[in-house]
Amino acid sequence: MELSESIKTLNFVELLEFQPNRYxxxxxxxxxxxxxxxxxxxxxxxxxxxxxxxxxxxxxxxxPGALQLEAMAQMLTVAITTLxxxxxxxxxxxxHKVRFRKEVFPGDCLRIETKVISWKRGVCKGVGKGFVKDxxxxxxxxxxxxxDIFEKYLPxx
Amino acid sequence: xxxxxxIENIFRQEFNLDEKFDxxxxxxxxxxxxxSVGHMSLVASLEDEFNIEMExxxxxxxxSYEVAVKTLVKYGVE
Numbered sequence: 247m248e249l250s251e252s253i254k255t256l257n258f259v260e261l262l263e264f265q266p267n268r269y270x271x272x273x274x275x276x277x278x279x280x281x282x283x284x285x286x287x288x289x290x291x292x293x294x295x296x297x298x299x300x301x302x303x304x305x306x307x308x309x310p311g312a313l314q315l316e317a318m319a320q321m322l323t324v325a326i327t328t329l330x331x332x333x334x335x336x337x338x339x340x341x342h343k344v345r346f347r348k349e350v351f352p353g354d355c356l357r358i359e360t361k362v363i364s365w366k367r368g369v370c371k372g373v374g375k376g377f378v379k380d381x382x383x384x385x386x387x388x389x390x391x392x393x394d395i396f397e398k399y400l401p402x403x
Numbered sequence: 404x405x406x407x408x409x410i411e412n413i414f415r416q417e418f419n420l421d422e423k424f425d426x427x428x429x430x431x432x433x434x435x436x437x438x439s440v441g442h443m444s445l446v447a448s449l450e451d452e453f454n455i456e457m458e459x460x461x462x463x464x465x466x467s468y469e470v471a472v473k474t475l476v477k478y479g480v481e
Contacts, residue, residue, distance in 0.1 A: 340440050367462070369443050389440075399446075399459060400439050401431040401466035 255279060256288075256324070264327040265320055266336050270297045273317035274358065277324055285361045286325035290317050294352040309350035314384045315342060318374030322360040322388055326370050335392045340369070344386035354378045368395030406480045407472065409452055414468055417445045430467040453480045 256264065256277035265272065273290055280286040292299075292309060299307035323337045350356055360374040369391050376384040404412075414426055418436040431437055437445070446462050449455075449471070455478040457465075465471050475481075 366447070367443060396439070396443070399462045400442055401463055 261324070264324050264333060266327075266334065267320055271316070272320070273313055274320050274324075277321070280324055280328055282325065282328040282330075283362055283365055284325065285359070286321050286328070287357075287359045288321055288324075289358060290356045292350065292352055292354050292356060296352070299352055307352050309354075309356070311344070311346040311384070314346065314350060314356070314376055315344045315386055317356060318344075318358055318360060318376060318384065318386050319388055319390060321358045322362070322370065322372045322374055323390060325360060325362050325372070326365060326390070326392065329365070332392060332395075335394055337390050337392050340389040340391050342386055342388045344384065346384045348378065348381060348383040350376075350378055350383055356383070367399045368392045368397075406453070406475075410449070410472060410475065410480070413445070413448045413452060414471070417441060417448055426468040431465075449475065453478065455480070 258275055261274065261277055265274065267273070274288055275290050277286055277288040294307070298310055298313065302308065302310050319339060319342065326332055327335055327337070355378065357377040358374060360372055363371040363373060369389065372388050372390070374386045374388060375382060411426060414420065414429065418434060418441065420426070429437070431442065446457060446465065450457060453475065457478065461474050461477070465474055
């Protein structure tokens with residue numbers, strides 16, 4: 247299959263231009279491929295040094311589900327912030343429906359695949375899946391927004 | 404079903420309003436369900452139902468049920 251010329255990667259430094267979250271809340275390390283407005287895939291490597299492992303939980307470290315969801319939402323964000331005019335824009339979550347299937351441990355690589363279902367007027371509906379060693383560990387339906395755009399369409403009170 | 408009936412149905416379904424609720428009194432943010440997210444969902448449902456794409460100014464001005472009915476006339480929904 248011939249890949250579209252628009253499919254690109256983002257390393258950790260390049261990623262920062264399109265994802266406004268920063269340590270300790272940036273939950274993705276690398277975007278292995280993306281197509282603006284269509285999809286973004288990549289991963290988060292989890293070492294034993296992650297800030298949350300010592301407290302979640304002592305003696306039984308695993309990645310909090312909320313942060314797995316955050317990782318998927320951040321990856322989906324990249325699919326939108328790479329669209330022309332959206333670079334550097336802040337995104338907000340509107341609603342998410344998520345299912346956690348397996349625990350994610352220190353040493354795991356959380357591979358994330360996200361797809362845009364619709365993007366209109368600053369609102370993105372999308373889906374995401376997280377995998378460890380090709381096993382599905384979490385998946386979500388997500389609604390995220392870029393308030394800068396979204397708010398332009400709201401009635402004035 | 405008439406178009407006005409379809410519009411009414413969309414408003415009632417989007418905002419969980421029963422038949423007793425007088426839609427003529429309904430305005431943006433007058434009920435918790437018609438918030439910013441509800442507004443975008445309402446617009447999307449109206450567009451899907453009538454196969455139209457509303458202009459930005461009309462979406463901003465669509466601040467009540469009655470305005471919605473009038474605005475949709477512009478798109479051939481009467």
